[in-house]
Amino acid sequence: MTTIRDVAKLAGVAPITVSRVINHNGYFTEETRGRVQNAIEQLGYVPNKLARSLRLRKTSMLALVLTDITNPFWTTVARGVEDAASDAGFNLILCNTDESDLKEEKYLKVLLERQVDGILLVPSTNQAEPILMAQRQGVQVVIIDRRLDGELFADVVRSDSFGGAYQLTRHLLALGHRRIVMLAGPRDVSTAEDRRAGFLKALEDARQPVTSQNVLYGEFTIESGHRQADQALNRSPGPTALFAANNFIAIGAYRAIRQKGLSVPEDVSLVGFDDLPSELVWEPFLTVAAQPAYEMGHRATEVLLDRMAEAAREAPQRNFEDIILPVETIVRKSTRACKPEN
Amino acid sequence: MTTIRDVAKLAGVAPITVSRVINHNGYFTEETRGRVQNAIEQLGYVPNKLARSLRLRKTSMLALVLTDITNPFWTTVARGVEDAASDAGFNLILCNTDESDLKEEKYLKVLLERQVDGILLVPSTNQAEPILMAQRQGVQVVIIDRRLDGELFADVVRSDSFGGAYQLTRHLLALGHRRIVMLAGPRDVSTAEDRRAGFLKALEDARQPVTSQNVLYGEFTIESGHRQADQALNRSPGPTALFAANNFIAIGAYRAIRQKGLSVPEDVSLVGFDDLPSELVWEPFLTVAAQPAYEMGHRATEVLLDRMAEAAREAPQRNFEDIILPVETIVRKSTRACKPEN
DNA sequence: TTGTATGCGTTATCAC
């Protein structure tokens, strides 16, 4: 490996001079710059960022800890993060937790050891501890997508789950649907909880009776959506509309409906949260509350970089923000007016 | 920041002893281990991997350089890479090149500066130079998905584009299709080229006339697929079947067909390469040659780790391998027998 | 404008 010293020797200068030329730091004449550049090229010198980072106490690395990059929603978020990070001269470490708090903890620990400058986290747990640990190390953390219980102890960038669910439900009510079942997500994830709350609020505001029958809990997976829809459809009288709490649940529900020989929207209307990127779909079909996934990742990264800059100039710590991005309701072909009762 | 020295002081030992305990290296009594552990916990000590990496000349970091994580094919590959890397104790840096050789070069340079131990690359260019540069630095490189022109100067893990295209074409021929147009990818990407070659070989083997009309070049995008399909469908007589060289082209072609008021497969049969992960699709529809995306990423990472281990123990360099994973032809609803000519 | 001395936090070497 060729070091800054080798370059210095060949150029007939001191290592620090080479450093200055590389980083456009301090003073040097055009002539020395040339000699140094020559030496660098002759030797094929590649600066060692490890050493630089150690000295500077700054790595220019961010980490993105999410549940599963394979979900196109997270993929899009990730792309937003990577673009923003890259533009600011940061590289990105990617970590999948699969909703496991053990994996989350393990990853966070390694990331701190690696001295990443900041962390973007989709929390798999409601516990504050892993985040506080990072903050104690002076590493900024921004939470994406999910609100944590209790008070705000980090910036949060998420989308309007409550409002989106409220709007979607109003759409169904306006179409005349009364027997609506929400296929909800896990109880301990804030997005699932907020969507449920928005759903129930819309029912209440429309003076519809609300019972425990209106909500079926489950997970954010296709299998769960399939099971939940089955359960709802087996009732008598069955629901006229289903509200899927996310994209995977919607797909599972759709398949369950078809498997029963029923059609969407002829027999059952279906709405969902999240949106599969439209590129990936043959023909956009589902009526959804679409989240700005790319923007969420991009914005969260900007917030993180801001925080880092603030901390660097030792500015007084502002209060944490809870940034809620708007959600767009897109009416497509999976919903229609409720058939009159027999 | 608390360092190994602080821990050593509190535990009443030398820094090196702390190091030994942390890394389960060398000898120490159970008693000193306890004292050190205590001190670590009291201080909330987090080892600095930067310093460790600098000293060890090894970062335990891999990099994945691909075109666009937003494409579900690459997402799946990425997940395979991350899983394999994580299992082996490596973290992963993610980079999107958007098929730009400038971005590719820029990223590779930074990755070398960061002293990553190995690189998984989906090349955006046919040039060997960026790869050779990495190898000169002692960084192993494994190529994913695309063969480079000329001789093998790095391991390659890809899938059987030629064979898959050959099989898909035979499927169309068996259904009686004779006017088949391939909507091909870019001329300078090996996967596009191999698929074209497989397509043409199948036509030749079936003693079908082949003209320049049989292939329309384009890009691996929805827009391009749309344009190419339009162009093909405007001919008279028009094609009875279209062969899309990848998933995005297939989606664009499908939309173009529908826009012309035609149906798949009633009016035109459609086959494609790549497969959208079936989870993401309402009902699997397209007849495809499906690539083992996850396995491709996983396998490539294993190959990379093998190479690194080999280099570490200074084993003699084996020849580079060109690993071709099998592709599965899945017949679904987008193809049917060709209508008899009027 | 350039150079010298020093330290970032760790671990390898070799002595005790």
Add this chain to the structure above:
DNA sequence: GTGATAACGCATACAA
């Protein structure tokens, strides 16, 4: 078993 010393490659502080 344990520790003193030096080195990994670079950049800051200060001197020249």
